[in-house]
Amino acid sequence: MTRQPRWLIGMVGMAALLVLPPFLRSYGLYLLSYWLVFVIATMGLNLTVGYAGQASLGHAAFLGIGAYSVAIVMKAGCSFWLGLPLSAVLCFVVGLGLGFPALRVQSIYLAFATLGFSVAALLVMRYEEWLTGGTSGINDVGRPSLFGLDLGGNLAYYYFVLAVAVVVAALLRGVLRSPWGKAFTALRDNPIRAESLGIDVRAYTLLSFAIGASCAGIAGALLASLVQFVDPTPFGLGVSFTMYLMVVVGGSGTFFGPALGAVVGVLLPEWLRFAQGWYLTAFGVAVIVLMLWLPGGLLSLPDRLKARAIAASRPRT
Amino acid sequence: MPTSGTDKSEPICIELDDVVAGYGELVILNHLSLQVSRGKVTLLIGPNGAGKSTALKTLFGMLPVRHGRIRLDGNDITGAAPRDLLTRHGVAFVPQGRNLFGRLSVYENLELGGITLGMKTTRERIPEVLERFPCVKNRLHSAAASLSGGEQKQLEVGRALLLRPKVLLIDEPSVGLSPLVVQDVFLLLRALADAGTTVLIVEQNVRSALKLADEAIALASGRHVLHRRADELLSDPDLDRLFLGGTRAAGPIP
Ligand SMILES: Nc1ncnc2c1ncn2[C@@H]1O[C@H](COP(=O)(O)OP(=O)(O)OP(=O)(O)O)[C@@H](O)[C@H]1O
Ligand SMILES: [Mg+2]
Numbered sequence: 001m002t003r004q005p006r007w008l009i010g011m012v013g014m015a016a017l018l019v020l021p022p023f024l025r026s027y028g029l030y031l032l033s034y035w036l037v038f039v040i041a042t043m044g045l046n047l048t049v050g051y052a053g054q055a056s057l058g059h060a061a062f063l064g065i066g067a068y069s070v071a072i073v074m075k076a077g078c079s080f081w082l083g084l085p086l087s088a089v090l091c092f093v094v095g096l097g098l099g100f101p102a103l104r105v106q107s108i109y110l111a112f113a114t115l116g117f118s119v120a121a122l123l124v125m126r127y128e129e130w131l132t133g134g135t136s137g138i139n140d141v142g143r144p145s146l147f148g149l150d151l152g153g154n155l156a157y158y159y160f161v162l163a164v165a166v167v168v169a170a171l172l173r174g175v176l177r178s179p180w181g182k183a184f185t186a187l188r189d190n191p192i193r194a195e196s197l198g199i200d201v202r203a204y205t206l207l208s209f210a211i212g213a214s215c216a217g218i219a220g221a222l223l224a225s226l227v228q229f230v231d232p233t234p235f236g237l238g239v240s241f242t243m244y245l246m247v248v249v250g251g252s253g254t255f256f257g258p259a260l261g262a263v264v265g266v267l268l269p270e271w272l273r274f275a276q277g278w279y280l281t282a283f284g285v286a287v288i289v290l291m292l293w294l295p296g297g298l299l300s301l302p303d304r305l306k307a308r309a310i311a312a313s314r315p316r317t
Numbered sequence: 318m319p320t321s322g323t324d325k326s327e328p329i330c331i332e333l334d335d336v337v338a339g340y341g342e343l344v345i346l347n348h349l350s351l352q353v354s355r356g357k358v359t360l361l362i363g364p365n366g367a368g369k370s371t372a373l374k375t376l377f378g379m380l381p382v383r384h385g386r387i388r389l390d391g392n393d394i395t396g397a398a399p400r401d402l403l404t405r406h407g408v409a410f411v412p413q414g415r416n417l418f419g420r421l422s423v424y425e426n427l428e429l430g431g432i433t434l435g436m437k438t439t440r441e442r443i444p445e446v447l448e449r450f451p452c453v454k455n456r457l458h459s460a461a462a463s464l465s466g467g468e469q470k471q472l473e474v475g476r477a478l479l480l481r482p483k484v485l486l487i488d489e490p491s492v493g494l495s496p497l498v499v500q501d502v503f504l505l506l507r508a509l510a511d512a513g514t515t516v517l518i519v520e521q522n523v524r525s526a527l528k529l530a531d532e533a534i535a536l537a538s539g540r541h542v543l544h545r546r547a548d549e550l551l552s553d554p555d556l557d558r559l560f561l562g563g564t565r566a567a568g569p570i571p
Contacts, residue, residue, distance in 0.1 A: 179428040179436055186418050186429055193416050195379060197476075198403040198433040 005302065010256060021158055029154045030226070035266045036161045037223045040168050042246045042258035042265075044215025047172065049244065050252030051181075052208030053188025054102050057240045058114035061121035062091045062213040064235030066220020068125065071138040071230040080144035080225060087217040095213025099206035118240050125232040137231025141224045161222050168215060173255065175211070184208055185253070249290060251297025260298045264290075330355035330484060330515040331376065335385035338375040339539075345371040347539040348385070353532075355390075358506060358516040360526050360547060363536035369519040370413050372536065373486045376517075377410040378402050389484070404433045407483035411490065413519070416473045419462030423453055423472060426461050430476030439479060446475045449505070467498035474502065484515045491522045503529045527551040 021029055045059045069090055070083035101113040125132045132138070143152045144160075151160045175181045186194040187204050195201050224230050242265050250261025268286065272279040294300055331353040339345035345368045353359045361369050374380050376387060378399045387395045389406050402408040417426050427446070431439025447454040450471045456464060464472060470490055477485060487506070491499040499522065507529050510516045520526035527533060530547040550556060 179425070179432055179439075182418075182421060182425050182429055183432060185421065189418050189420065192379070193412070193418070194429075195399050196377065196410050196412050196416065197430055198400040199429070200398075200400055 006256065006299075013259070017162060021155060026154045029158050031267065031270060033154075033158045033161045033226050034223075035262050036158075036165045037219045037226060038243070038246065038262040038266050039259050040165050040222070041216040041219035042243055042250070042262050043169060043172055044212035044219070045243050046212075046247050046250075046252060046254075046258050047176070047184065047215070048208045048212035049247050050254070050257065051176065051188060052184040052205065054099075054205060054208055055107055055111040056098075056114045056209065056212070057111045057237075057244060058098055058117040058121075059212070059216050059243045060235045060237070060239035061118045062095065062216035063220040063223065063239070064121055064125055064232070065091050065094060066217035067224040067230045067235070068132055068138070068220075069217070070221040070224040071141045072131065074141055075138060080142065080221075084218065084221045087221040088214040089217075091217025091220075092210045092214040095210040096206050098213065099209035102205050102209065103202055115237065115240070118237055122232055122235060122237070125235060133231075135231065137229060139229055141228045141230060143225045143228070157226060161226065164218065164222060168218060169255075172211075172215070176255070188253070245287065249287065249297055251299030254297065254299040257297055257299050264298070328355045329353070330390060331517065332388040333372070333376070333385070334388065336375065336382055336387060337384035338371065338380050338382050340371075340380070344383075345539050346375060349536070349539060349541055350385075351534050351541045351544065353515060353517050353534075355515050356510060356513050357531040358510045358518060358529055358547075360523075360530035360533045361517060361519045361536065362523055362526075362533060363542075367536040368539040369536055370488050371539070373410065373488050373517070373519060374412070377408065377486060379410075400433060403480060403482075407480070408486065409477040409480050409482035409484070410486040411473050411477050411488065413488035414492070415469065417461040417464075417469050417476075419460060421461060422458050423461055423464070424457045426472060427476055427479065431479045434480065442479050442481075446479050449478070450475050466493040467495060470494055470498070470502065474505065478509075482514060484517070485509060486517050488519045489521060490518070491520060491526075499525065523556075524551070 017032075021032060024032065041059065041063050044062075045056065048054050048056050048059075066087035069087040070080060073083035073086060074080060098114060098117055102110050105113060126135055128134075143157055145151055146160070149156070151157050176184070183194065183199045183204055186197070186199060187201060187208070191201050194204075223234070227234075246258060246261030246265040248261070249264045250257030250259065264287070269279060269283055272282045272286075290298070294304065296304075329352045333349055333351050336346050336349045337344060349368070349372065351372075361372065363369050371380065375382060378394075378397050378401070382395050385395075386393055389408065392406075394402065394406060397406070399410070402410075418429065421429070424443070427443050428436065428439055431442065434442075447457075450468075452468050453464070453472050453475065456468070461469065461472065470493075474487070474490065477487075485506070490502050490506075494502065503525065506516050506518060510531070518526065518530070527547045527550060533543070533545055533547050533550050534541065535543040
């Protein structure tokens with residue numbers, strides 16, 4: 001029965017996201033938008049890792065592909081509205097490709113294969129200057145306007161990112177609640193059982209990568225316009241690890257997990273800045289403690305507390 | 318040498334012809350040939366590790382066939398994927414052990430069982446399947462893991478029946494079930510065969526299974542060693558010595 005409170009918290013959170021931002025300063029808005037971008041990307045990774053059970057350490061590469069697509073398209077004089085779907089489609093296709101190693105290897109081996117992909121993507125970003133501008137990146141990525149509404153302002157852009165996050169979340173929820181979505185979970189729990197029901201294990205494995213990647217592509221597109229500048233730094237290997245961490249810390253395979261995970265992965269480091277030189281250490285320690293205490297992720301906390309309450313109310317034997 | 322006590326005029330449903338299969342380099346089915354009659358319950362027996370489960374998995378396209386052919390109603394199905402067998406050839410498989418998705422609800426498990434049918438058909442058929450399994454019916458929205466072992470097995474069989482299979486492959490359905498539930502499952506299989514389904518069952522519970530079966534096939538070390546009528550085999554005084562390895566594990570109800 002933790003469902004109702006969980007939804008209630010979700011609604012309250014949503015209301016806060018709608019009402020509070022006008023009172024924030026631009027750095028706060030920027031941070032919140034940044035968080036939402038990572039929520040979108042992590043929701044995708046949650047499908048790949050949390051629901052379908054495929055270890056992927058290549059997610060930052062898709063974020064990068066999405067960001068560079070938009071930047072390059074806009075540099076060429078085309079609209080953001082061309083770049084956004086292009087990012088999603090491109091990442092879908094590349095994600096499908098990255099799924100192929102998963103048909104042969106699993107777990108840590110798959111993680112390394114996807115890590116290799118991440119490295120390759122990073123090399124392209126860094127050294128293919130004709131395309132990506134190399135280490136100096138691409139400047140002056142614009143922000144779009146929608147039906148004459150200018151999304152150039154920080155607040156307007158924030159609401160736009162929020163709207164996209166809600167749409168992506170709704171689409172993912174639709175997929176995950178359908179029997180086809182349950183097939184991803186079936187795949188994770190036991191591929192052999194899934195196969196014996198006629199679930200096409202190959203197709204679902206590939207799809208879990210492709211859908212996850214296209215979420216990251218969308219997030220990357222939004223990121224490029226948010227920062228208005230693209231260079232390889234935000235798509236390094238560390239970011240792939242951080243996103244994986246966000247999935248696990250939030251509660252992998254849970255719907256709201258990514259939102260919480262991204263709080264830990266994006267906002268917590270900001271809050272820990274007071275610790276200055278020590279903030280990475282503090283972050284690391286916080287994550288270790290959290291994982292030891294709540295291996296099921298933050299979203300398992302209510303169940304955990306409930307189990308404890310039940311245990312406490314039971315007479316000792 | 319395979320001895321055959323079967324009426325040769327019996328129409329053949331499944332035929333394994335000189336099949337070699339296994340796991341990676343490891344060969345388990347070693348030039349296995351056998352035939353399963355249509356609309357009958359055929360019992361596959363043999364000692365642990367004989368390759369019974371491997372035979373079913375190979376038949377269901379879950380392991381590659383390295384040599385030989387598999388035919389179904391005369392059609393070559395060698396190398397067909399499980400999905401094709403389910404959708405095009407009407408073959409369903411209930412593997413050994415637990416096969417439900419524990420964290421999903423009973424209803425969701427049934428929906429997944431019908432994933433190859435399309436959801437409309439599946440949802441139409443779920444109620445009729447539930448009629449056969451009242452114990453499951455009242456627990457539709459509980460997690461499948463919360464059902465007892467027997468209830469789970471019934472749900473697994475129910476889930477396979479959603480597909481209205483022409484051929485049902487079922488591996489050791491009685492494991493972990495109480496004798497009464499085993500009888501229920503066996504009666505159900507019998508009824509299915511009487512209604513025209515071809516049932517191929519692997520069972521360690523040889524004596525009770527022989528009572529339900531029409532024919533029996535024995536394997537040893539991945540080869541076919543015997544094919545006889547079940548009632549003949551049951552009354553054979555050498556049964557224990559031949560197939561039960563001298564153990565008394567096969568008594569129907571202790
Ligand atoms: N996934 C696997 N990988 C490698 N070898 C396997 C695998 N599954 C089974 N085997 C081997 O194949 C042989 C036959 O196994 P199989 O499961 O077909 O036997 P079985 O006749 O069903 O036995 P049981 O009565 O114990 O279920 C065994 O020696 C086993 O070790
Ligand atoms: Mg077996």
